[in-house]
Amino acid sequence: MRLKITYIALLLSVLAIGQNKELLYDFNDLPQTLNQNPGALVSFDKHFGIPLLSQFHLNVGSSGISAYDIFKDDGVNINTKIRNAIFSLSKRDYFTLNQQLEVINGGWRKNETTYFSYGIYEEADIIAYFPKDLAILLWDGNADYIGQSFSLGDVSFKGEVLSVFHFGINKQVSKKLTIGARAKLYSSIANVNSTNNSGTFTTRPSTTGDNVYEHVFQFLDGKAQTSGIASLLADDNSDIKEDIKTLRKRVFLGGNLGLGVDVGFTYQPKEQHVITGSLLDLGAVFHTKDVETYHLNGSYTTEGVELVFPPLINAEGTTPYWQNLEDEFDENIKIDTLKGNYVTWRSTKFNASYRYNFGKENGEDCDCYAGKKPYQNAVGLQLFSIFRPRQPQFAATAFYYRRLFDFLRLKLTYTVDDFSYHNIGLGASFHIGSFNMYFMGNNLSELQNISRAQSVSLQFGINLIFDSDE
Template sequence: MRLKITYIAVLISVFGMSQNKELLYDFNDLPQTLHQNPGALVAFDKHFGIPLLSQFHLNVGSSGVSAYDIFKDDGIDINTKIRNAIFSLSNRDYFTFNQQLEIINGGWRKDETTYFSYGMYEEADVIFYFPKELAVLLWDGNADYIGQSFSLGDVNLKGEVISVLHFGINKQLNKKLTIGARAKLYSSIANVNSRNNSGTFTTRESTTGDNVYEHVFQSLDGKVQTSGLASLLGDDNSDFSEDIKTLRKRVLFGGNLGLGFDVGFTYQPKEQHVITGSLLDVGAIFHSKDVESYHLNGSYTTEGLELVFPPLLNEDGTTPYWQNLEDEFDESIQIDTLKSKYVSWRSTKFNASYRYNFGKKNDEDCDCYAGRKPYQNGIGLQLFSIFRPRQPQFAVTAFYYRRLFDFLRLKFTYTVDDFSYHNIGLGASMHIGSFNMYLMGNNLSELQNISRAQSVSLQFGINLIFDSNE
């Protein structure tokens, strides 16, 4: 069991994708920008991503606390710092892990106005909302909270590992408008989610007088849905090599399947003004294989152990107090294992941006960023949103693009989101002939002490990009 859990944790840490790619969005020198906007301007004729190296992206974030807040050397006891962190967070704070590894990626131009692209990638996405009331109860206990109810409704999480096969088309309708769409086939490797839970736990003064306090589990109703995990975790004696075969099969679309799509556009009302927008991962996965869900339901009130005199003895001469309490709890609070099918919706993402291009270079006919327009600079704003289980998350980014020489293109960003009000990012793309390599990272202001950062994002990749105009 321990080995399997470790393996799944490693799997999640190796495959996945970041949500807000503000450095990559509208970076039209790179074919990967088509994943962020299928309707982006495409200035090249063909591209091919180096398998397993065309894009790797890692993102980890915490909306309310950083590692530095807990582990900084300030003379304060770590238990005190953990307690302070617990009480400073709310049930709207969350922790995220997201990552992507691109397996294959390519594309070609059909004609002057049409570009096709295709690919496959692995994606993992985990979001865990902080269960404030339960965390306080577990840390402090109930002694100081007599009469206060602790809600199960704070429990809200979603995690998935999937593979995605996709095909896109990019079409320039006229000199002002370019549109695009991408179809996606999802294969779920593993999924777990829990939301819409309810019920409370309360310790209060006894209403019967048989004891000082009574503990009340009131109207508990909680569910955890899983797929792809029961077969991996249920049998401690199963062959580990068989588990790897199972995971490989799911990667190659032998798991629970789903469908989705992306759409996007680029509109140029005037030559130097560019407006873009995209809607990504509109779709769902239908879980029917290896499904196992756990449903907690019921109410129960206890005043603790009630001693019986003379005691009712077991055959070994002991009193079955704990067994009696356990039996009463099991009769009142039902924990059922279900095999019912369910649907998980993808976390849909929205992007929009405005860019102003300037700095015409008269001795060059092509600027890949501006879509074959002779402008070397661009400034603008981007809005990002992702739909999450509890509420949408937003980010606003100001950016500056600069093309240096014939081989280096840079993008600087300043992002405000749930994690930071001073997130500075830098992306660089190097082009030597058909060879392209890029590297992007954010929160550069925290590089001296990365533990202070509440989010960290890194992406890099290698492509072959062919353009007959260069």
């Protein structure tokens, strides 16, 4: 069991992905923008997403290194490149992954000022900070670091897979202000997290003289919380069909449950000026089922194997020396498996934007506050932040929106974040009658060699959008 948990933790540590949807945010032609801002302007009367095809989103990123840095063909030994990468990264560098799949999505207009929306989506969200001290210790060993402490606090990761049931209301309060809120019910499929660890490992000259060095494990306090995982990894669990059945139940409210809310607004102080903002996933999941927490705690000092070896086998044929050494370690460093409930908070996201609209259609009236017959062009700025275990992540985006003809709408973005200072993205939404299809991707400058990109984002979907004015 411990080996399985260790393997999963190592697997999570090499995944890389983020959650900023700068191309989708404030793209009011698409109903999915309501998931980014419940208070967005709504210009249609009804929408229905094609089940399982209305939105697929994948966002992957690494804040400090790309695959190209390791695998490029430059004549340098790969072991040297890995070591250089380890020392170039800091404990604040991170790898993240976010994936979303809409199961259903729909909405309808109650009246001229009120729009309701609903849906179900599956989401996987993982972040792992680079454990620099542990990486150096595993790669170089401790021979060259006598007297230097390696911190357990560098280990910090969080991963969850869950389904989200949501219902939202969008209300136009006045010609200038639209507000919105979305209630969410979370059903956790699996969760693992380990944050706020502490303690050190140090090799130093012996203080007793019995050996050259002594190894000190001091004030270790580490915890890994899991839910929905132990039963799947149990040694007596080998029935894949039962596992699939269990996971299916968790998707549809059979997992650990939680509650959350999204809120947002759109304010137009003047006809061509638009200010928006939203807070997403203000909520928590309460883990009470299939819960296991692994707790490491204690202090211990050992001088390792003595220079004068004791008899390894006594008269009874046992090996008391090694057994005693293991017993002494277990007595001082406790590794307990706990069953207590715990709570995890969702990674709350903040969005804000300013947009300037210009270029009306020739000679046509424009009710631009309500979102009908919008301007053909817009430029603006968007800010994004997501709260993470160690520190918030930030991104800033400049964008240009263009409505070409009546069937094609484009959005071009330039984003600066922890992954890149030259991230160019493009989104395209096609409208033919009520049929809508959209594609969005970023880091276009790295398409010739995608391995150079430190982040990659992809979104696409198919909707049916109905407007009584068309």
